[in-house]
Amino acid sequence: MTASLNFMMAPFLACLILIFIMVYFGIHVIEREIIFIDIALAQIAALGSAASLVLVNLNVVTRHNGHEHDSRTFMAYLFCLLAAGIFTLLKNKKLKIPLEAIIGIAYAVATTSAVIILDKGAGGDVHIHDMLAGTLLWVSWNQVLRLFVIVLVIGLFHYFFREKFKAVTLAYHSDETNIARPGLWDFLFYFTFGIIIVEAVAVGGILTVFAFLIIPASISAFFSKRWIIRILIGLLAGGIATISGLYLSWVMDVPCSPTIILFLAVCLLIAVIIKGIIKCIRFLHQMTRQEKY
Amino acid sequence: MLDNLLFLSAPITVSVLLAGILSYFGNHILSRGIIFIDIAVAQIAALGTMIGLLLGFAEESLNVQLISYIFTVIIIALFALTKSRKQVIPQEAIIGIIYCVGLGLAMLLAEKIPGGSNFITKTITGNLLWVTWDKVLYCFIMFLIIGIIHLIFRKQFIMITDTRNGLPYTLWRTRTYELLFYITFSVAIVKAVPVGGVFLVFTLLIAPTAAATLFTQNWKKRFIWSWIIGVLGSVLGMYISYTLDISNAPSIVTLLGVTVFFLAFGKLAAQKFKTISIKK
Numbered sequence: 101m102t103a104s105l106n107f108m109m110a111p112f113l114a115c116l117i118l119i120f121i122m123v124y125f126g127i128h129v130i131e132r133e134i135i136f137i138d139i140a141l142a143q144i145a146a147l148g149s150a151a152s153l154v155l156v157n158l159n160v161v162t163r164h165n166g167h168e169h170d171s172r173t174f175m176a177y178l179f180c181l182l183a184a185g186i187f188t189l190l191k192n193k194k195l196k197i198p199l200e201a202i203i204g205i206a207y208a209v210a211t212t213s214a215v216i217i218l219d220k221g222a223g224g225d226v227h228i229h230d231m232l233a234g235t236l237l238w239v240s241w242n243q244v245l246r247l248f249v250i251v252l253v254i255g256l257f258h259y260f261f262r263e264k265f266k267a268v269t270l271a272y273h274s275d276e277t278n279i280a281r282p283g284l285w286d287f288l289f290y291f292t293f294g295i296i297i298v299e300a301v302a303v304g305g306i307l308t309v310f311a312f313l314i315i316p317a318s319i320s321a322f323f324s325k326r327w328i329i330r331i332l333i334g335l336l337a338g339g340i341a342t343i344s345g346l347y348l349s350w351v352m353d354v355p356c357s358p359t360i361i362l363f364l365a366v367c368l369l370i371a372v373i374i375k376g377i378i379k380c381i382r383f384l385h386q387m388t389r390q391e392k393y
Numbered sequence: 394m395l396d397n398l399l400f401l402s403a404p405i406t407v408s409v410l411l412a413g414i415l416s417y418f419g420n421h422i423l424s425r426g427i428i429f430i431d432i433a434v435a436q437i438a439a440l441g442t443m444i445g446l447l448l449g450f451a452e453e454s455l456n457v458q459l460i461s462y463i464f465t466v467i468i469i470a471l472f473a474l475t476k477s478r479k480q481v482i483p484q485e486a487i488i489g490i491i492y493c494v495g496l497g498l499a500m501l502l503a504e505k506i507p508g509g510s511n512f513i514t515k516t517i518t519g520n521l522l523w524v525t526w527d528k529v530l531y532c533f534i535m536f537l538i539i540g541i542i543h544l545i546f547r548k549q550f551i552m553i554t555d556t557r558n559g560l561p562y563t564l565w566r567t568r569t570y571e572l573l574f575y576i577t578f579s580v581a582i583v584k585a586v587p588v589g590g591v592f593l594v595f596t597l598l599i600a601p602t603a604a605a606t607l608f609t610q611n612w613k614k615r616f617i618w619s620w621i622i623g624v625l626g627s628v629l630g631m632y633i634s635y636t637l638d639i640s641n642a643p644s645i646v647t648l649l650g651v652t653v654f655f656l657a658f659g660k661l662a663a664q665k666f667k668t669i670s671i672k673k
Contacts, residue, residue: 135485209650212643361497
Protein backbone atom coordinates (compact mmCIF):
# COMPACT_ATOMS: atom_id res chain seq x y z
CA MET A 101 0.00 0.00 0.00
CA THR A 102 2.72 2.48 0.98
CA ALA A 103 4.74 1.52 -2.11
CA SER A 104 1.83 2.26 -4.39
CA LEU A 105 1.18 5.48 -2.47
CA ASN A 106 4.76 6.55 -3.09
CA PHE A 107 4.38 5.65 -6.72
CA MET A 108 1.19 7.69 -7.08
CA MET A 109 2.52 10.71 -5.19
CA ALA A 110 4.35 12.32 -8.11
CA PRO A 111 1.46 12.06 -10.62
CA PHE A 112 -0.95 13.33 -7.98
CA LEU A 113 1.16 16.38 -7.14
CA ALA A 114 1.71 17.08 -10.85
CA CYS A 115 -2.06 16.98 -11.37
CA LEU A 116 -2.70 19.38 -8.49
CA ILE A 117 -0.11 21.87 -9.75
CA LEU A 118 -1.56 21.67 -13.27
CA ILE A 119 -5.15 22.09 -12.07
CA PHE A 120 -4.24 25.06 -9.87
CA ILE A 121 -2.86 27.11 -12.76
CA MET A 122 -5.30 25.71 -15.34
CA VAL A 123 -8.40 26.73 -13.38
CA TYR A 124 -7.08 30.28 -13.30
CA PHE A 125 -6.36 30.34 -17.03
CA GLY A 126 -9.60 28.47 -17.70
CA ILE A 127 -11.65 31.30 -16.18
CA HIS A 128 -9.85 33.74 -18.49
CA VAL A 129 -10.39 31.51 -21.53
CA ILE A 130 -14.10 31.00 -20.83
CA GLU A 131 -14.64 34.72 -20.28
CA ARG A 132 -12.93 35.40 -23.61
CA GLU A 133 -14.86 32.56 -25.32
CA ILE A 134 -11.76 31.29 -27.13
CA ILE A 135 -12.20 27.72 -25.92
CA PHE A 136 -10.60 25.88 -28.79
CA ILE A 137 -7.53 28.06 -29.20
CA ASP A 138 -5.88 26.13 -26.40
CA ILE A 139 -6.42 22.68 -27.90
CA ALA A 140 -5.07 24.03 -31.20
CA LEU A 141 -2.01 25.53 -29.49
CA ALA A 142 -1.45 22.33 -27.51
CA GLN A 143 -1.70 20.24 -30.67
CA ILE A 144 0.74 22.54 -32.48
CA ALA A 145 3.19 22.21 -29.58
CA ALA A 146 2.86 18.43 -29.84
CA LEU A 147 3.45 18.68 -33.59
CA GLY A 148 6.62 20.62 -32.82
CA SER A 149 7.98 17.90 -30.58
CA ALA A 150 6.98 15.24 -33.13
CA ALA A 151 8.85 17.20 -35.82
CA SER A 152 11.96 17.31 -33.63
CA LEU A 153 11.79 13.49 -33.39
CA VAL A 154 12.05 13.38 -37.19
CA LEU A 155 14.96 15.80 -37.18
CA VAL A 156 16.75 13.61 -34.66
CA ASN A 157 16.08 10.53 -36.77
CA LEU A 158 17.36 12.24 -39.90
CA ASN A 159 20.52 13.22 -38.00
CA VAL A 160 19.95 16.87 -38.80
CA VAL A 161 20.22 17.48 -35.09
CA THR A 162 23.00 15.44 -33.56
CA ARG A 163 21.77 13.11 -30.91
CA HIS A 164 22.92 13.67 -27.36
CA ASN A 165 21.02 11.97 -24.62
CA GLY A 166 20.95 15.05 -22.46
CA HIS A 167 19.97 17.45 -25.21
CA GLU A 168 17.16 15.53 -26.85
CA HIS A 169 14.57 16.76 -24.40
CA ASP A 170 15.80 20.33 -24.82
CA SER A 171 15.47 20.25 -28.59
CA ARG A 172 11.93 18.88 -28.31
CA THR A 173 10.87 21.65 -25.97
CA PHE A 174 12.58 24.23 -28.15
CA MET A 175 10.71 23.04 -31.26
CA ALA A 176 7.43 23.03 -29.32
CA TYR A 177 7.98 26.66 -28.27
CA LEU A 178 8.94 27.64 -31.81
CA PHE A 179 5.80 26.11 -33.34
CA CYS A 180 3.61 27.68 -30.64
CA LEU A 181 5.10 31.12 -31.27
CA LEU A 182 4.54 30.77 -35.03
CA ALA A 183 0.94 29.70 -34.52
CA ALA A 184 0.23 32.55 -32.10
CA GLY A 185 1.62 34.97 -34.68
CA ILE A 186 -0.55 33.49 -37.44
CA PHE A 187 -3.68 33.67 -35.28
CA THR A 188 -2.99 37.30 -34.39
CA LEU A 189 -2.45 38.24 -38.05
CA LEU A 190 -5.55 36.42 -39.29
CA LYS A 191 -7.85 37.90 -36.62
CA ASN A 192 -9.00 40.44 -39.16
CA LYS A 193 -12.54 41.58 -39.83
CA LYS A 194 -11.80 42.02 -43.53
CA LEU A 195 -11.43 38.26 -44.03
CA LYS A 196 -15.18 37.60 -43.62
CA ILE A 197 -14.59 34.18 -42.05
CA PRO A 198 -14.66 33.71 -38.28
CA LEU A 199 -11.37 33.20 -36.41
CA GLU A 200 -12.80 29.92 -35.11
CA ALA A 201 -12.76 28.45 -38.60
CA ILE A 202 -9.06 29.23 -38.83
CA ILE A 203 -8.38 27.80 -35.37
CA GLY A 204 -10.30 24.65 -36.28
CA ILE A 205 -8.44 24.17 -39.55
CA ALA A 206 -5.13 24.70 -37.73
CA TYR A 207 -6.12 22.04 -35.17
CA ALA A 208 -7.10 19.54 -37.89
CA VAL A 209 -3.93 20.16 -39.91
CA ALA A 210 -1.69 19.91 -36.82
CA THR A 211 -3.29 16.66 -35.63
CA THR A 212 -3.19 14.91 -38.97
CA SER A 213 0.34 16.02 -39.81
CA ALA A 214 1.49 14.81 -36.38
CA VAL A 215 -0.14 11.47 -37.25
CA ILE A 216 1.62 11.40 -40.64
CA ILE A 217 4.97 12.02 -38.93
CA LEU A 218 4.42 9.56 -36.07
CA ASP A 219 3.03 6.87 -38.38
CA LYS A 220 6.36 6.78 -40.21
CA GLY A 221 8.21 5.58 -37.14
CA ALA A 222 7.84 2.31 -35.29
CA GLY A 223 5.02 2.02 -32.75
CA GLY A 224 3.04 4.89 -34.24
CA ASP A 225 -0.18 4.01 -32.46
CA VAL A 226 1.51 4.18 -29.07
CA HIS A 227 3.01 7.60 -29.84
CA ILE A 228 -0.41 8.91 -30.91
CA HIS A 229 -1.92 7.57 -27.70
CA ASP A 230 0.82 9.30 -25.67
CA MET A 231 0.32 12.55 -27.55
CA LEU A 232 -3.37 12.58 -26.62
CA ALA A 233 -3.38 11.16 -23.11
CA GLY A 234 0.17 11.91 -21.99
CA THR A 235 2.34 9.85 -19.71
CA LEU A 236 1.06 11.22 -16.45
CA LEU A 237 1.78 8.03 -14.53
CA TRP A 238 5.48 8.10 -15.43
CA VAL A 239 6.14 11.67 -14.44
CA SER A 240 9.46 11.99 -12.56
CA TRP A 241 10.15 14.11 -9.48
CA ASN A 242 12.42 16.31 -11.60
CA GLN A 243 9.55 17.10 -13.93
CA VAL A 244 7.25 17.87 -11.00
CA LEU A 245 9.83 20.26 -9.57
CA ARG A 246 10.31 21.97 -12.93
CA LEU A 247 6.55 22.31 -13.33
CA PHE A 248 6.24 23.71 -9.82
CA VAL A 249 8.90 26.38 -10.39
CA ILE A 250 7.40 27.49 -13.72
CA VAL A 251 3.86 27.60 -12.32
CA LEU A 252 5.13 29.52 -9.27
CA VAL A 253 6.88 32.15 -11.42
CA ILE A 254 3.97 32.63 -13.80
CA GLY A 255 1.44 32.47 -10.98
CA LEU A 256 3.26 35.20 -9.04
CA PHE A 257 3.51 37.33 -12.17
CA HIS A 258 -0.24 37.01 -12.72
CA TYR A 259 -0.91 37.64 -9.02
CA PHE A 260 0.99 40.93 -9.04
CA PHE A 261 -0.71 42.18 -12.19
CA ARG A 262 -4.06 40.48 -11.60
CA GLU A 263 -6.11 43.65 -12.02
CA LYS A 264 -4.58 44.37 -15.43
CA PHE A 265 -5.14 40.85 -16.76
CA LYS A 266 -8.71 40.84 -15.46
CA ALA A 267 -9.46 44.17 -17.08
CA VAL A 268 -8.05 43.02 -20.43
CA THR A 269 -10.12 39.82 -20.37
CA LEU A 270 -13.35 41.48 -19.31
CA ALA A 271 -12.93 44.06 -22.10
CA TYR A 272 -12.02 41.44 -24.71
CA HIS A 273 -15.23 41.73 -26.70
CA SER A 274 -15.74 45.47 -26.43
CA ASP A 275 -13.52 48.03 -28.08
CA GLU A 276 -12.88 50.32 -25.13
CA THR A 277 -10.73 49.59 -22.10
CA ASN A 278 -9.88 51.70 -19.11
CA ILE A 279 -6.28 50.53 -18.86
CA ALA A 280 -3.26 51.75 -20.78
CA ARG A 281 -1.79 49.61 -23.57
CA PRO A 282 -4.22 46.66 -23.69
CA GLY A 283 -2.25 45.14 -26.60
CA LEU A 284 0.81 44.64 -24.40
CA TRP A 285 -1.17 42.90 -21.66
CA ASP A 286 -2.95 40.75 -24.24
CA PHE A 287 0.40 39.67 -25.61
CA LEU A 288 1.74 38.96 -22.10
CA PHE A 289 -1.36 36.87 -21.39
CA TYR A 290 -0.88 34.73 -24.50
CA PHE A 291 2.86 34.48 -23.89
CA THR A 292 2.50 33.12 -20.34
CA PHE A 293 -0.43 30.94 -21.39
CA GLY A 294 1.69 29.45 -24.19
CA ILE A 295 4.54 28.61 -21.77
CA ILE A 296 2.12 26.84 -19.41
CA ILE A 297 0.51 24.93 -22.30
CA VAL A 298 3.84 23.67 -23.65
CA GLU A 299 5.01 22.53 -20.22
CA ALA A 300 1.65 20.98 -19.33
CA VAL A 301 1.27 19.06 -22.60
CA ALA A 302 4.71 17.51 -22.11
CA VAL A 303 3.43 15.98 -18.86
CA GLY A 304 -0.30 15.48 -19.28
CA GLY A 305 -1.04 15.17 -22.98
CA ILE A 306 -3.38 17.34 -25.04
CA LEU A 307 -6.68 15.92 -23.93
CA THR A 308 -5.93 16.04 -20.20
CA VAL A 309 -4.74 19.64 -20.39
CA PHE A 310 -7.87 20.64 -22.31
CA ALA A 311 -10.09 18.94 -19.73
CA PHE A 312 -8.24 20.58 -16.79
CA LEU A 313 -8.60 23.95 -18.46
CA ILE A 314 -12.29 23.88 -19.33
CA ILE A 315 -14.15 21.59 -16.92
CA PRO A 316 -13.14 22.89 -13.42
CA ALA A 317 -13.58 26.49 -14.59
CA SER A 318 -17.04 25.60 -15.96
CA ILE A 319 -18.00 23.93 -12.67
CA SER A 320 -17.01 27.00 -10.67
CA ALA A 321 -18.98 29.27 -13.03
CA PHE A 322 -22.19 27.81 -11.61
CA PHE A 323 -21.53 28.88 -8.04
CA SER A 324 -19.66 32.13 -7.86
CA LYS A 325 -18.58 35.21 -9.72
CA ARG A 326 -15.59 36.02 -7.48
CA TRP A 327 -12.35 34.75 -9.01
CA ILE A 328 -10.68 33.59 -5.82
CA ILE A 329 -13.70 31.48 -4.83
CA ARG A 330 -13.94 30.12 -8.37
CA ILE A 331 -10.30 29.03 -8.25
CA LEU A 332 -10.86 27.31 -4.90
CA ILE A 333 -14.01 25.51 -6.13
CA GLY A 334 -12.22 24.41 -9.28
CA LEU A 335 -9.24 23.18 -7.28
CA LEU A 336 -11.54 21.23 -4.96
CA ALA A 337 -13.43 19.57 -7.84
CA GLY A 338 -10.18 18.89 -9.68
CA GLY A 339 -8.57 17.43 -6.54
CA ILE A 340 -11.49 15.06 -5.91
CA ALA A 341 -11.53 13.97 -9.56
CA THR A 342 -7.77 13.39 -9.56
CA ILE A 343 -7.77 11.31 -6.38
CA SER A 344 -10.70 9.13 -7.45
CA GLY A 345 -9.41 8.88 -11.03
CA LEU A 346 -5.91 7.81 -9.96
CA TYR A 347 -7.29 5.37 -7.39
CA LEU A 348 -9.76 3.79 -9.81
CA SER A 349 -7.22 3.56 -12.61
CA TRP A 350 -4.90 1.74 -10.20
CA VAL A 351 -7.57 -0.63 -8.90
CA MET A 352 -9.16 -1.41 -12.27
CA ASP A 353 -5.93 -1.28 -14.26
CA VAL A 354 -7.09 1.27 -16.84
CA PRO A 355 -5.15 4.33 -18.13
CA CYS A 356 -5.31 7.20 -15.65
CA SER A 357 -5.73 10.34 -17.80
CA PRO A 358 -9.05 9.33 -19.44
CA THR A 359 -10.32 8.16 -16.04
CA ILE A 360 -9.55 11.56 -14.49
CA ILE A 361 -11.32 13.28 -17.41
CA LEU A 362 -14.39 11.11 -16.84
CA PHE A 363 -14.43 11.94 -13.13
CA LEU A 364 -14.19 15.64 -13.98
CA ALA A 365 -17.24 15.19 -16.22
CA VAL A 366 -19.04 13.44 -13.35
CA CYS A 367 -18.17 16.40 -11.07
CA LEU A 368 -19.67 18.75 -13.68
CA LEU A 369 -22.85 16.67 -13.72
CA ILE A 370 -23.08 16.74 -9.92
CA ALA A 371 -22.51 20.50 -10.00
CA VAL A 372 -25.40 20.93 -12.46
CA ILE A 373 -27.66 18.83 -10.20
CA ILE A 374 -26.64 20.76 -7.05
CA LYS A 375 -27.29 24.01 -8.85
CA GLY A 376 -30.72 22.71 -9.84
CA ILE A 377 -31.51 21.73 -6.23
CA ILE A 378 -30.39 25.15 -4.94
CA LYS A 379 -32.66 26.82 -7.48
CA CYS A 380 -35.57 24.60 -6.45
CA ILE A 381 -35.07 25.37 -2.75
CA ARG A 382 -34.87 29.10 -3.43
CA PHE A 383 -38.02 28.89 -5.52
CA LEU A 384 -39.91 27.03 -2.78
CA HIS A 385 -38.63 29.53 -0.20
CA GLN A 386 -39.98 32.42 -2.22
CA MET A 387 -43.32 30.66 -2.68
CA THR A 388 -43.80 30.13 1.07
CA ARG A 389 -42.74 33.71 1.76
CA GLN A 390 -45.30 35.00 -0.72
CA GLU A 391 -47.99 32.88 0.91
CA LYS A 392 -47.18 34.39 4.33
CA TYR A 393 -47.74 37.93 3.13
CA MET B 394 -0.06 2.92 -63.91
CA LEU B 395 -3.42 1.49 -64.98
CA ASP B 396 -3.38 -0.98 -62.10
CA ASN B 397 -2.76 1.82 -59.63
CA LEU B 398 -5.59 3.82 -61.13
CA LEU B 399 -7.97 0.88 -60.81
CA PHE B 400 -6.87 0.34 -57.21
CA LEU B 401 -7.34 4.00 -56.36
CA SER B 402 -10.59 4.48 -58.25
CA ALA B 403 -12.86 3.49 -55.34
CA PRO B 404 -11.11 5.72 -52.77
CA ILE B 405 -11.09 8.63 -55.22
CA THR B 406 -14.79 8.17 -55.99
CA VAL B 407 -15.74 8.06 -52.33
CA SER B 408 -13.63 11.10 -51.44
CA VAL B 409 -15.28 13.03 -54.29
CA LEU B 410 -18.69 11.98 -52.93
CA LEU B 411 -17.69 13.09 -49.41
CA ALA B 412 -16.36 16.39 -50.73
CA GLY B 413 -19.65 16.93 -52.57
CA ILE B 414 -21.96 16.49 -49.60
CA LEU B 415 -19.70 17.91 -46.89
CA SER B 416 -18.63 21.10 -48.64
CA TYR B 417 -22.31 21.79 -49.24
CA PHE B 418 -23.13 21.39 -45.54
CA GLY B 419 -20.03 23.41 -44.65
CA ASN B 420 -21.53 26.56 -46.11
CA HIS B 421 -24.45 26.30 -43.71
CA ILE B 422 -22.23 25.42 -40.74
CA LEU B 423 -19.86 28.33 -41.35
CA SER B 424 -22.73 30.79 -41.73
CA ARG B 425 -24.31 29.54 -38.52
CA GLY B 426 -20.99 29.95 -36.70
CA ILE B 427 -21.14 26.51 -35.05
CA ILE B 428 -17.76 25.45 -36.37
CA PHE B 429 -16.82 22.96 -33.71
CA ILE B 430 -20.17 21.21 -33.42
CA ASP B 431 -19.24 18.79 -36.17
CA ILE B 432 -15.94 17.72 -34.63
CA ALA B 433 -17.87 16.90 -31.45
CA VAL B 434 -20.62 15.10 -33.37
CA ALA B 435 -18.07 13.18 -35.43
CA GLN B 436 -16.24 12.11 -32.27
CA ILE B 437 -19.49 10.99 -30.63
CA ALA B 438 -20.40 9.00 -33.76
CA ALA B 439 -17.01 7.26 -33.54
CA LEU B 440 -17.62 6.59 -29.83
CA GLY B 441 -20.98 5.00 -30.70
CA THR B 442 -19.23 2.70 -33.16
CA MET B 443 -16.73 1.67 -30.46
CA ILE B 444 -19.48 0.88 -27.97
CA GLY B 445 -21.14 -1.26 -30.64
CA LEU B 446 -17.85 -3.12 -31.15
CA LEU B 447 -17.50 -3.62 -27.41
CA LEU B 448 -20.97 -5.17 -27.25
CA GLY B 449 -19.76 -7.77 -29.72
CA PHE B 450 -21.40 -6.63 -32.94
CA ALA B 451 -19.42 -6.86 -36.17
CA GLU B 452 -17.80 -3.69 -37.49
CA GLU B 453 -20.08 -1.91 -39.97
CA SER B 454 -23.09 -4.07 -39.07
CA LEU B 455 -26.56 -2.55 -38.81
CA ASN B 456 -26.53 -2.65 -34.99
CA VAL B 457 -23.31 -0.66 -34.74
CA GLN B 458 -24.66 2.00 -37.08
CA LEU B 459 -27.90 2.16 -35.14
CA ILE B 460 -26.01 2.79 -31.88
CA SER B 461 -23.96 5.44 -33.66
CA TYR B 462 -27.13 7.20 -34.88
CA ILE B 463 -28.74 7.09 -31.42
CA PHE B 464 -25.67 8.67 -29.80
CA THR B 465 -25.50 11.40 -32.41
CA VAL B 466 -29.19 12.28 -32.08
CA ILE B 467 -28.89 12.46 -28.26
CA ILE B 468 -25.95 14.87 -28.55
CA ILE B 469 -27.71 17.07 -31.13
CA ALA B 470 -30.76 17.21 -28.86
CA LEU B 471 -28.48 18.18 -25.95
CA PHE B 472 -27.07 21.10 -27.95
CA ALA B 473 -30.56 22.22 -28.89
CA LEU B 474 -31.70 22.06 -25.24
CA THR B 475 -28.72 23.87 -23.72
CA LYS B 476 -29.02 26.64 -26.28
CA SER B 477 -32.44 27.78 -25.11
CA ARG B 478 -31.48 28.19 -21.44
CA LYS B 479 -29.93 31.21 -19.81
CA GLN B 480 -26.18 30.94 -20.46
CA VAL B 481 -23.82 30.49 -17.51
CA ILE B 482 -21.04 29.04 -19.64
CA PRO B 483 -20.74 29.67 -23.39
CA GLN B 484 -22.07 27.15 -25.94
CA GLU B 485 -18.51 26.61 -27.17
CA ALA B 486 -17.44 25.34 -23.74
CA ILE B 487 -20.23 22.74 -23.78
CA ILE B 488 -19.16 21.60 -27.23
CA GLY B 489 -15.56 21.42 -26.03
CA ILE B 490 -16.46 19.38 -22.95
CA ILE B 491 -18.53 16.93 -25.03
CA TYR B 492 -15.67 16.48 -27.51
CA CYS B 493 -13.11 16.02 -24.76
CA VAL B 494 -15.19 13.55 -22.74
CA GLY B 495 -16.12 11.65 -25.93
CA LEU B 496 -12.46 11.23 -26.89
CA GLY B 497 -11.49 10.30 -23.31
CA LEU B 498 -14.20 7.65 -23.15
CA ALA B 499 -13.12 6.30 -26.54
CA MET B 500 -9.55 5.95 -25.21
CA LEU B 501 -10.77 4.08 -22.14
CA LEU B 502 -12.84 1.71 -24.29
CA ALA B 503 -9.90 1.23 -26.62
CA GLU B 504 -8.11 -0.58 -23.79
CA LYS B 505 -10.89 -3.15 -23.68
CA ILE B 506 -11.08 -3.93 -27.40
CA PRO B 507 -8.33 -5.94 -29.11
CA GLY B 508 -6.41 -3.56 -31.36
CA GLY B 509 -8.20 -0.64 -29.74
CA SER B 510 -5.42 1.93 -29.93
CA ASN B 511 -5.25 1.12 -33.62
CA PHE B 512 -8.93 2.07 -33.73
CA ILE B 513 -8.14 5.49 -32.20
CA THR B 514 -5.62 6.11 -34.98
CA LYS B 515 -8.24 4.97 -37.47
CA THR B 516 -10.81 7.48 -36.26
CA ILE B 517 -8.19 10.19 -36.76
CA THR B 518 -6.88 9.09 -40.14
CA GLY B 519 -9.91 7.25 -41.57
CA ASN B 520 -10.01 4.24 -43.79
CA LEU B 521 -10.23 5.67 -47.29
CA LEU B 522 -7.86 3.29 -49.01
CA TRP B 523 -9.78 0.12 -48.16
CA VAL B 524 -13.24 1.28 -49.09
CA THR B 525 -15.20 -1.23 -51.22
CA TRP B 526 -17.44 -0.49 -54.21
CA ASP B 527 -20.46 -1.71 -52.18
CA LYS B 528 -19.84 0.98 -49.63
CA VAL B 529 -19.31 3.59 -52.34
CA LEU B 530 -22.70 2.71 -53.82
CA TYR B 531 -24.35 2.79 -50.40
CA CYS B 532 -22.85 6.20 -49.62
CA PHE B 533 -23.92 7.44 -53.05
CA ILE B 534 -27.56 6.44 -52.50
CA MET B 535 -27.61 7.93 -48.99
CA PHE B 536 -26.08 11.21 -50.14
CA LEU B 537 -28.43 11.31 -53.14
CA ILE B 538 -31.46 11.11 -50.85
CA ILE B 539 -30.08 13.84 -48.57
CA GLY B 540 -29.19 15.90 -51.63
CA ILE B 541 -32.73 15.64 -53.04
CA ILE B 542 -34.24 16.70 -49.67
CA HIS B 543 -31.92 19.69 -49.63
CA LEU B 544 -32.70 20.53 -53.24
CA ILE B 545 -36.41 20.65 -52.45
CA PHE B 546 -36.02 22.78 -49.32
CA ARG B 547 -32.97 24.77 -50.43
CA LYS B 548 -34.66 28.19 -50.07
CA GLN B 549 -36.02 27.37 -46.60
CA PHE B 550 -32.69 26.05 -45.34
CA ILE B 551 -30.86 29.16 -46.51
CA MET B 552 -33.54 31.32 -44.89
CA ILE B 553 -33.22 29.67 -41.46
CA THR B 554 -29.42 29.75 -41.59
CA ASP B 555 -29.31 33.39 -42.56
CA THR B 556 -31.17 34.86 -39.58
CA ARG B 557 -29.73 38.36 -39.63
CA ASN B 558 -33.21 39.75 -40.31
CA GLY B 559 -34.92 37.71 -37.60
CA LEU B 560 -36.81 34.45 -37.98
CA PRO B 561 -38.41 34.11 -41.43
CA TYR B 562 -41.23 31.75 -40.41
CA THR B 563 -43.31 31.04 -37.35
CA LEU B 564 -41.43 29.43 -34.47
CA TRP B 565 -42.77 25.93 -35.04
CA ARG B 566 -42.18 25.94 -38.78
CA THR B 567 -38.62 27.12 -38.17
CA ARG B 568 -38.08 24.36 -35.64
CA THR B 569 -39.35 21.72 -38.07
CA TYR B 570 -36.92 22.87 -40.73
CA GLU B 571 -34.11 23.02 -38.13
CA LEU B 572 -34.87 19.44 -37.13
CA LEU B 573 -34.85 18.29 -40.76
CA PHE B 574 -31.56 20.09 -41.32
CA TYR B 575 -29.87 18.59 -38.26
CA ILE B 576 -31.16 15.07 -38.92
CA THR B 577 -29.84 15.04 -42.50
CA PHE B 578 -26.60 16.59 -41.25
CA SER B 579 -26.03 13.92 -38.61
CA VAL B 580 -26.89 11.11 -41.05
CA ALA B 581 -24.23 12.46 -43.41
CA ILE B 582 -21.69 12.73 -40.56
CA VAL B 583 -22.36 9.22 -39.23
CA LYS B 584 -21.92 7.81 -42.75
CA ALA B 585 -18.81 9.85 -43.46
CA VAL B 586 -16.81 9.32 -40.23
CA PRO B 587 -16.07 5.56 -40.54
CA VAL B 588 -14.86 6.12 -44.09
CA GLY B 589 -12.90 9.36 -43.83
CA GLY B 590 -12.15 9.77 -40.13
CA VAL B 591 -13.01 12.66 -37.81
CA PHE B 592 -10.52 15.15 -39.19
CA LEU B 593 -11.16 14.61 -42.90
CA VAL B 594 -14.87 15.17 -42.26
CA PHE B 595 -14.12 18.32 -40.28
CA THR B 596 -11.74 19.72 -42.88
CA LEU B 597 -13.98 18.95 -45.86
CA LEU B 598 -16.77 20.77 -44.04
CA ILE B 599 -14.88 23.91 -43.12
CA ALA B 600 -11.86 24.39 -45.41
CA PRO B 601 -13.50 24.59 -48.90
CA THR B 602 -16.25 26.91 -47.75
CA ALA B 603 -13.80 29.06 -45.78
CA ALA B 604 -11.69 29.44 -48.92
CA ALA B 605 -14.77 30.33 -50.98
CA THR B 606 -16.16 32.76 -48.38
CA LEU B 607 -12.90 34.71 -48.45
CA PHE B 608 -13.77 35.88 -51.94
CA THR B 609 -17.55 35.87 -52.31
CA GLN B 610 -20.60 36.28 -50.07
CA ASN B 611 -23.14 35.05 -52.63
CA TRP B 612 -24.66 31.69 -51.63
CA LYS B 613 -24.74 30.22 -55.14
CA LYS B 614 -21.13 31.19 -55.89
CA ARG B 615 -20.02 29.87 -52.49
CA PHE B 616 -21.64 26.48 -53.18
CA ILE B 617 -20.03 26.18 -56.61
CA TRP B 618 -16.57 27.30 -55.49
CA SER B 619 -16.54 25.14 -52.38
CA TRP B 620 -17.48 22.13 -54.51
CA ILE B 621 -14.67 22.85 -56.95
CA ILE B 622 -12.12 23.38 -54.16
CA GLY B 623 -13.28 20.33 -52.20
CA VAL B 624 -13.21 17.93 -55.16
CA LEU B 625 -9.91 19.25 -56.50
CA GLY B 626 -8.35 19.06 -53.03
CA SER B 627 -9.48 15.46 -52.53
CA VAL B 628 -8.18 14.24 -55.88
CA LEU B 629 -4.88 16.12 -55.58
CA GLY B 630 -4.44 15.03 -51.95
CA MET B 631 -5.02 11.43 -52.98
CA TYR B 632 -2.38 11.77 -55.71
CA ILE B 633 0.13 13.31 -53.28
CA SER B 634 -0.48 10.60 -50.70
CA TYR B 635 0.13 7.97 -53.39
CA THR B 636 3.38 9.47 -54.63
CA LEU B 637 4.78 10.27 -51.16
CA ASP B 638 3.51 7.05 -49.54
CA ILE B 639 1.62 8.65 -46.65
CA SER B 640 -1.95 8.03 -45.41
CA ASN B 641 -4.52 9.60 -47.73
CA ALA B 642 -6.94 11.33 -45.38
CA PRO B 643 -4.19 13.28 -43.55
CA SER B 644 -2.65 14.38 -46.82
CA ILE B 645 -6.01 15.73 -48.07
CA VAL B 646 -6.51 17.52 -44.73
CA THR B 647 -3.06 19.08 -44.80
CA LEU B 648 -3.38 20.14 -48.45
CA LEU B 649 -6.80 21.79 -47.99
CA GLY B 650 -5.85 23.42 -44.68
CA VAL B 651 -2.60 24.89 -45.92
CA THR B 652 -4.41 26.17 -49.03
CA VAL B 653 -6.85 28.11 -46.83
CA PHE B 654 -3.97 29.70 -44.89
CA PHE B 655 -2.21 30.73 -48.09
CA LEU B 656 -5.42 32.18 -49.55
CA ALA B 657 -6.14 34.12 -46.36
CA PHE B 658 -2.64 35.60 -46.23
CA GLY B 659 -2.81 36.28 -49.96
CA LYS B 660 -6.04 38.21 -49.54
CA LEU B 661 -4.61 40.27 -46.66
CA ALA B 662 -1.50 41.06 -48.70
CA ALA B 663 -3.58 41.99 -51.76
CA GLN B 664 -5.68 44.37 -49.67
CA LYS B 665 -2.55 45.95 -48.22
CA PHE B 666 -1.25 46.58 -51.73
CA LYS B 667 -4.60 48.01 -52.78
CA THR B 668 -4.72 50.50 -49.91
CA ILE B 669 -1.11 51.52 -50.56
CA SER B 670 -1.75 52.11 -54.26
CA ILE B 671 -4.93 54.09 -53.47
CA LYS B 672 -2.96 56.29 -51.09
CA LYS B 673 -0.38 56.92 -53.80
